Amino acid sequence: MHVDTARELKALLSRRLSEAPPSAVVASGAPGGWSGIALGLAPVAPGQVHLAVRLLAEADAALVLGALDDAARSEVDVRVIGPVRPQRSPTPEQLQRRTRPLVPGISVAHPTVTAGTLGGFVTRRDVDGLLVLSNNHVLAASDAASVGDPVLQPGPADGGTAADRVGTLTAFERFVATGNLVDAAVAALDEGVAADPAAYPGGALLGAVLPADEVDPDELVEKVGRTTGHTRGRITAVEVDGVGVQYGEGVVHTFDDQIEVEGLQGSFSEGGDSGSVIWRSSDRAPLGLLFAGSSTGGSAGGGVTFANPLATVLRVLGLAFVAQG
Known part of the structure; x- marks a missing residue:
């Protein structure tokens, strides 16, 4: 009408x-x-x-x-639509605590790593139940770990110990010197560990991940991460090749076909936010897996963040994104 x-x-x-x-x-x-x-x-x-x-x-x-x-x-x-309540984002302090059930955005890590972010939950055809999704450098210690190693929540930097084990490293994509596409790893949840895949700020994300070739510059995006919490940004470049990431003293791996994001107010991410899932604000479609960033540069001077296209992560590791419990 x-x-x-x-x-x-x-x-x-x-x-x-x-x-x-x-x-x-x-x-x-x-x-x-x-x-x-x-x-x-x-x-x-x-x-x-x-x-x-x-x-x-x-x-x-x-x-x-x-x-x-x-x-x-x-x-x-x-x-x-049911009851309507104010949508409150978790604070970094809350995200760094021991949290059960597991939710996106909280501290997680391999026992030899400080702390990163639990990005979300996925499934894999050859593994029963839910798997935690994060980065190789968070769950697999930058290739130094072995499948079967424990995963802690919170990470050691946030007080996590062997008593905080929540899962087992199941798969990760190993790094090569140049031409990497993803920094990604997954861990199967231990028996009895509950998870809420829908618990992002504002509610569940879409179940359909945005195809890599449909991620466009200038899109408004969001993420929730262990260090900076819930932040908003804008995609400033796509299909970025030759991104050099320093993983240790004198160890640099380069990445191709990456997504660049800048924060709308200050930094979009900081150390410890690695592993966060990035979603499009307009429709809550998940599109990226945050893995690296700089502290300077960018149009606002707050640095830039880089993310793997989430569709590429799922393809490389044979995963399916889980939006609801």
């Missing part, structure tokens, strides 16, 4: 809801006398919208739809 018509219908229904007796409200637990119904406009084409109806409970649909004729009902976008 035309946007002006929708606004008139929205105003009419709002008046009816405000005049409805309390006994007409079906939703239980709606606080402060709220009806449990929100109304808005959902664009569908230039100048055309649907009436957006957002419900605390499915049963409340009758309170709105019962007042509409058949023609109007075809122009309504009804969704049950």
Whole structure:
């Protein structure tokens, strides 16, 4: 319907809801006398919208739809969204603690590594259950570890000890001198270790990972990491070849086809954020695995962050991204 018509219908229904007796409200637990119904406009084409109806409970649909004729009902976008609460991002201090169930963004590491970030959860055809996704240099100690080694949460730098074991290193992509595509590793969860794959700031990410060739410059992105928490940035370059990363004294590996990100306010990432999954702000599509960065440069002087295309990580290690528990 035309946007002006929708606004008139929205105003009419709002008046009816405000005049409805309390006994007409079906939703239980709606606080402060709220009806449990929100109304808005959902664009569908230039100048055309649907009436957006957002419900605390499915049963409340009758309170709105019962007042509409058949023609109007075809122009309504009804969704049950449940309780609405402020979205609070975890602080770095919270992300560095021992956390159960495991959630994205928390401290994790091989016993010989300081600490990195648990980026998210994946599955692999030859392994039962969920696997933790992070970097080789976080879970596999930059090729120095062996499959079967323990993984700790939190990492040793945050007080993690053998008692904080949560999984077993299962697979990692070894480094070569030049032409690396990913810095990635996975660890299978130990029996009894619970995880919540959907617990990103703002809720679950999309299950579909953005293809590497669809990652575009200028996209707004986000991540949650052990050191800087929940940050926002912008993709400033894609398909970046020859990124030299220093993994130790005199040890440099170069990477091709990488994603560059700058923070919108200050640094997008700092040491310890390695392993974070990066997602697109517009639709929450996961697109990158953060693995390195600089502390200077960039348009705002806060350095730049580099990430492997997440689709490449999944392909190389034979993984599937898990968005929900």
